[in-house]
Amino acid sequence: MDLSLTEDQQALRGSVAELFAGQATSERVRAAEAVGHDPALWRVLVQSGIPTMGVAEELGGGGATVADLVVVAIEAGRRVAPVALPEALTAAALLAASPAGADLLAGVGEGDVVPTVALRPLRNGTAGPVPGAAVADVVVALDGDELVALSRPEGVAAEPLPDLGGAALAEVATTVWSQRLVLATGDEARGAHDDAVSLWRVLTAAALEGLRQEALRIGVEYVKDRHAFGVPIAWFQTVQHRLAEVATAGDGAELLVHEAAWARDTGDPRAAALARMALLFAAETAQQTAAASLHFHGGYGFTLEYDIQLYYRRAKAWPLALGAPRHELRALAADLFAGEAA
């Protein structure tokens, strides 16, 4: 048992924390809200090799473990960085898994291709709103029996959908995304997509964990500073206890995210179930923390001026890109209580 980051991971955390603190400032996050993507930040990430860091070194990637990717995603989440990073990392993993994806993967590494992934299989030619799709050059999707890389013909634009979390959502429909490259077929295609969505769960849980930590920090700082009735509002027990409660669940969420990454890296049989748990629980704690923190700002928390609203919206928006949590809970029940038919 060892619950600490390796020295390399600590160094990685330090450098990506610095990167996001410099590149995903509150002003930059706000400026990117309408589009949901900051191209300058993306370029810096490409220069640092981050979009392909989870790809094997032989394929031109960074050879990072999922545990390493989690370290990066936590720091991105902490700054609510306006890039669809879990989606891009997941799409890169799918492109890397098929020889047919080699050119696109090289494009991702060079910064010519911004990739994303449709988490839900296409149905009647559409995957519904997909994060990152409004700005992506390629969407990896499961279409029936085929895992495909979809792109748009020259001149055809994806139509951004206005949304809760500034996530560059766009409908992915084969009428618009009409160019397709088949990456895999049959069981292989379905298995690869399933596994990729499981990776996305872990990475999104990590981003939510970073978001949660910052939302808590913002709330704690605010209540120490703001005075009412002659004392800092941090003095009041209802304020203290609600923050203590979310901080405690938060320690649990952090552990669960790291455990899910460890389970994937080590091929643990519980990996798929832990990925679902991590996403569900990280989403719940991030939302509760951001909501508490916003609440303790009083009226100011409701104004656009304070950053906590950026966190409050994304805490809900990021996990819901996958769909309603009840489906995840049912699938988790099936994972855990095998033989069950729900």
Next chain:
Amino acid sequence: MDFVESDALAEHRQAAHAWAERHFRPEWVEQEHATGTHHNPELHALLGQQGLLGAGWPAQYGGTDVDPAYALAVFQEIGARGLRMDGWVTTEMVTRTILHVATEEAKQEIVPAALRGEVVIVLGYTEPGSGSDVAAARMRAVRDGDEWVVNGSKMFTSTAHMATHVFLLARTNTEVPKHKGLTLFLARLDAPGVEVQPVHTLGGQRTNATFYSDVRVPDSMRIGEVDGGWGVMRVALVHERGTAVAPGGPTLVEQVAEWARTAPGPDGAPLLDDPTVAEQLARLAIDDEVSRLLGLKVRWIAATGGMPGIEGSMAKLYSSEAEQRRVDVLTDLLGEQALLRDGAGPLHGAVEWAYRKAPVSTIYGGTSEVQREIVAERRLGLPRSRPVG
């Protein structure tokens, strides 16, 4: 990171199992249920005679050469078979404190006898008027030559009806702030003036109210300095039990899920086929995993030489609150089947029993409010909200 917890006691498990096969009597569990007493004198005497209680203690005070890891494995095996050893838990805590702070006379008189299983010590901190605010104790102790005369009452003196001694927190000075006028004493429960009355609880456990009128305690049984009781309490609280965990069986949630796979719901289909049931069980399984991980963190910090104070509070807070959510959900999930006790109910009434037992988890061992206060002050750096004094 690495989430595999190696079993520190692995090499002793087999021997501990063999010990239990030979000595453990299944009717002890029934007795514990029937009486609500979490202490078995027969077992306790046996553990003392065989040197298991004295494992790892200094030889000059009756320590034995039994391997402490083996002894711990035996205690865990006993726990896994459904028996609690509260009498030893409190005796051990107080005995360790005595070794730290008491007079040589007290050490010689108490420690070897405790390790032989002849002395059983219980905790007398809580009073009718004070629990969370333990330093507000009003029990009085007044010096009379070589003795102290104690008057007052204690509440929730668990296991006192089976014990030889009680560790009393008493006020020796009323002229100073409350934390500065406390002293600890080890009183005999068979001393004249001691009265023990049963208190029965919702979870079946029997505890006691204890009353003390002009009870005499020799000064040699004063544990620590006069008026230094608050410092002694802090030592006593550090001497918590070993943090190694016993390998557990299926959780209550897993047991209910297994049962629900075949148990028919109102429509005749297995309960687990009802998506609402599946969703709720899955959500509870997440709580169980989070509780387990927070406990794992406590053990990891302790194993790497740290003091998991805040993390211990977090683990206790989360798992006790989760236990209460769990019993609420599970009872609703079982519906009318949850009402049935023991053999009349599914899983031998395990859910009904869990519902009765759950409330105490957020009360003893520091209430949830006390734990939140610790997290707020020490983790989040928020100001102390209580009045000082």
